[in-house]
Amino acid sequence: MTDILQIENLNIHFRTAEGSLSAVHDLSFSVKKGETVCVVGESGCGKSISALSIMGLLPENGHIAQGKILFEGTDLLSLKPDQMRKMRGNKISMVFQEPMTALNPVFTIGYQLREPLRIHQGFSKKQAHVKGIELLKQVGLSLPEQRMKQYPHELSGGMRQRVMIAMALACHPQILIADEPTTALDVTIQAQILDLINDMKEQLGTSVVMITHDMGVVAETADRVVVMYAGEIVEEGDVETVFNDPQHPYTKGLLASVPKVEGELTQLQAIPGSLPNLGEAIVGCRFQSRCPFAMDICRSQAPPIYEENGHQTRCWMKEGESIADNIVPS
Amino acid sequence: MPTTLFQVKNVKKHYPIKGGILRRTKSEVKAVNGVSLEITKGETLGVVGESGCGKSTLGRAILGLEPLTEGQLIFADQDITQLSRRQLKPFKREMQMIFQDPYASLNPRQRIGAAIEEAIKIHNPMNAKQRREKVLSLLEEVGLKREHYGRFPHEFSGGQRQRIGIARALALQPSFIVCDEAVSALDVSVQAQVLNLLKKLQSKYELTYLFISHDLGVVRYISDRVLVMYLGNMVELAPSEALYENPVHPYTQALLSAIPRTVPNKERERIKLMGEIPSPTDPPKGCAFHTRCPIATELCSQSKPEWRAVGEGHYAACHYVGEELNA
Ligand SMILES: Nc1ncnc2c1ncn2[C@@H]1O[C@H](COP(=O)(O)OP(=O)(O)OP(=O)(O)O)[C@@H](O)[C@H]1O
Ligand SMILES: Nc1ncnc2c1ncn2[C@@H]1O[C@H](COP(=O)(O)OP(=O)(O)OP(=O)(O)O)[C@@H](O)[C@H]1O
Ligand SMILES: [Mg+2]
Ligand SMILES: [Mg+2]
Numbered sequence: 001m002t003d004i005l006q007i008e009n010l011n012i013h014f015r016t017a018e019g020s021l022s023a024v025h026d027l028s029f030s031v032k033k034g035e036t037v038c039v040v041g042e043s044g045c046g047k048s049i050s051a052l053s054i055m056g057l058l059p060e061n062g063h064i065a066q067g068k069i070l071f072e073g074t075d076l077l078s079l080k081p082d083q084m085r086k087m088r089g090n091k092i093s094m095v096f097q098e099p100m101t102a103l104n105p106v107f108t109i110g111y112q113l114r115e116p117l118r119i120h121q122g123f124s125k126k127q128a129h130v131k132g133i134e135l136l137k138q139v140g141l142s143l144p145e146q147r148m149k150q151y152p153h154e155l156s157g158g159m160r161q162r163v164m165i166a167m168a169l170a171c172h173p174q175i176l177i178a179d180e181p182t183t184a185l186d187v188t189i190q191a192q193i194l195d196l197i198n199d200m201k202e203q204l205g206t207s208v209v210m211i212t213h214d215m216g217v218v219a220e221t222a223d224r225v226v227v228m229y230a231g232e233i234v235e236e237g238d239v240e241t242v243f244n245d246p247q248h249p250y251t252k253g254l255l256a257s258v259p260k261v262e263g264e265l266t267q268l269q270a271i272p273g274s275l276p277n278l279g280e281a282i283v284g285c286r287f288q289s290r291c292p293f294a295m296d297i298c299r300s301q302a303p304p305i306y307e308e309n310g311h312q313t314r315c316w317m318k319e320g321e322s323i324a325d326n327i328v329p330s
Numbered sequence: 331m332p333t334t335l336f337q338v339k340n341v342k343k344h345y346p347i348k349g350g351i352l353r354r355t356k357s358e359v360k361a362v363n364g365v366s367l368e369i370t371k372g373e374t375l376g377v378v379g380e381s382g383c384g385k386s387t388l389g390r391a392i393l394g395l396e397p398l399t400e401g402q403l404i405f406a407d408q409d410i411t412q413l414s415r416r417q418l419k420p421f422k423r424e425m426q427m428i429f430q431d432p433y434a435s436l437n438p439r440q441r442i443g444a445a446i447e448e449a450i451k452i453h454n455p456m457n458a459k460q461r462r463e464k465v466l467s468l469l470e471e472v473g474l475k476r477e478h479y480g481r482f483p484h485e486f487s488g489g490q491r492q493r494i495g496i497a498r499a500l501a502l503q504p505s506f507i508v509c510d511e512a513v514s515a516l517d518v519s520v521q522a523q524v525l526n527l528l529k530k531l532q533s534k535y536e537l538t539y540l541f542i543s544h545d546l547g548v549v550r551y552i553s554d555r556v557l558v559m560y561l562g563n564m565v566e567l568a569p570s571e572a573l574y575e576n577p578v579h580p581y582t583q584a585l586l587s588a589i590p591r592t593v594p595n596k597e598r599e600r601i602k603l604m605g606e607i608p609s610p611t612d613p614p615k616g617c618a619f620h621t622r623c624p625i626a627t628e629l630c631s632q633s634k635p636e637w638r639a640v641g642e643g644h645y646a647a648c649h650y651v652g653e654e655l656n657a
Pocket of ligand 2: 153159346361382385386388610
């Protein structure tokens with residue numbers, strides 16, 4: 001299968017009161033046609049801003065210092081603003097983490113659903129209205145006709161999230177980027193939405209980049225998993241390998257922090273400590289200060305990526321196990 | 331002896347739906363349609379249920395953030411239902427809410443340090459330096475950094491913003507907090523830290539939580555009792571363990587069966603709910619769940635099931651409770 005999206009050495013910086021801060025370092029991964037890649041990682045590690053940079057929607061004080069984002073071979077970063085606008089909501093669409101950042105409080109749901117259909121698909125107002133209602137039905141909203149006339153504040157959190165999903169699916173994108181798309185949904189509706197995304201994948205070959213912290217959702221939907229920590233990828237592999245045989249201590253800690261729904265109730269094992277500050281100069285491995293296995297070398301040199309059968313890990317503990325030519329220069 | 335902190339009596343909250351050119355009220359959304367609860371001091375009461383079933387509305391209504399359509403609220407033995415804004419002020423300090431959409435609840439032009447301080451200023455006699463120190467320590471307590479004090483809301487990630495909301499609610503040292511999807515934007519490791527923090531504060535200050543969440547694993551971890559709602563109604567209430575081990579209401583059973591497990595490619599039995607989600611303006615007659623219930627009968631479409639005890643502190647509203655379900 002061919003790669004539809006390739007991210008190469010992406011570096012994102014922010015201008016802030018504390019100076020220029022680097023938030024994402026040399027991020028590289030790719031997504032194949034029809035594939036679902038789940039991105040997981042600690043709150044603040046750079047998942048959303050990486051996704052926003054694919055959409056060309058970084059906040060004003062952010063910029064891409066280096067790197068490429070190739071969509072079907074074209075570097076999105078070289079496109080003019082109006083060319084990028086034509087991509088957005090059409091070929092690539094996104095479900096945003098916080099619905100109220102994407103929904104306009106002064107327009108009705110109907111207006112916000114109709115507009116992209118009219119712009120990108122050339123629908124008439126009437127056609128767009130009918131399609132809008134159909135989309136709201138698909139995402140499981142009751143009373144779709146009524147909802148078209150309501151304003152965002154009149155909907156519950158989960159309803160807003162589903163309106164946004166409906167908007168993102170409207171134009172049958174080739175890539176759907178979904179940033180925590182089901183956090184406000186109960187598990188029955190979550191299952192329905194995941195099925196819907198799956199159907200679209202099967203029928204239209206849509207690729208999905210899903211950011212989620214719900215390990216159950218990852219286990220159920222992902223083909224491949226990317227684990228990020230402090231602006232970097234620390235582990236990547238197919239879902240079964242990462243879940244059954246995690247290599248990086250951060251991934252292991254993450255999997256151990258999931259609250260259980262069955263069996264004995266035990267104290268949750270949080271990973272002690274917190275993410276380093278964006279401005280902090282870090283020597284060695286970025287996870288080192290919180291790692292229970294940190295060695296001398298971890299404190300002085302950044303680890304390279306080690307690869308075995310497509311399973312990549314950025315950790316010095318892999319050093320002993322692997323032979324020199326397994327090392328991919330990072 | 332456990333003491334009752336909060337009595338919620340037959341609370342209803344209906345929203346008018348306006349229509350036509352004149353925007354006259356055409357009908358009502360029965361967002362919360364008769365909820366009665368006793369919340370014990372120091373407990374965590376989890377609230378779960380389908381999206382749109384009225385959880386946030388219930389939280390806002392019992393904190394007096396919106397006027398009730400019907401019902402009565404008794405907080406620490408005082409009837410607060412009819413109090414004026416001014417009379418309510420001392421109670422407001424005791425009762426805080428962590429909002430579901432952190433972006434919408436923060437002022438984009440206010441630095442977050444100032445936003446948290448503002449809350450303290452209204453209620454606490456502290457000087458500027460003490461206030462600042464208090465805010466800095468709160469930031470650290472929720473896993474943020476002192477450096478974050480001067481930043482604006484948009485400069486944070488979703489999960490960081492959620493923790494600002496938590497710090498703001500804790501700032502006043504309330505005795506009762508409604509946590510509305512308070513950890514839903516956090517990855518599991520930070521979530522574990524925040525949950526452990528909420529538990530620690532609870533045992534230190536005898537805090538009481540109403541904990542709304544879709545994450546049934548989180549609810550199980552933090553709650554003493556769990557309430558399940560459907561379409562504005564209470565369907566089941568039980569001690570946490572009983573609810574997860576022995577759910578009796580068919581809706582609760584369907585909900586628990588739909589939880590995604592953290593094992594890739596494992597097939598599992600999910601009870602799929604049939605039919606459309608009914609409209610809250612015109613909820614089904616009889617049992618509100620009967621249109622989607624796998625075991626519904628004629629009786630369910632005609633008469634509303636009573637709220638009855640099925641075990642120690644375990645209640646449910648189903649005509650067939652106690653009988654073999656899903657045979
Ligand atoms: N406009 C901004 N200015 C300065 N820093 C920013 C800005 N936006 C984000 N950041 C910082 O960049 C880092 C990455 O943010 P991002 O939103 O990508 O995190 P995330 O991985 O999506 O986290 P979460 O799981 O909490 O949503 C965070 O440390 C955040 O504070
Ligand atoms: N201001 C409002 N005006 C009109 N209807 C409203 C308003 N606020 C809420 N509703 C309606 O009340 C019902 C319950 O909403 P609520 O926000 O309490 O749901 P919820 O259980 O918190 O859902 P979620 O899990 O999706 O957050 C929904 O049908 C919603 O559309
Ligand atoms: Mg994010
Ligand atoms: Mg809600």
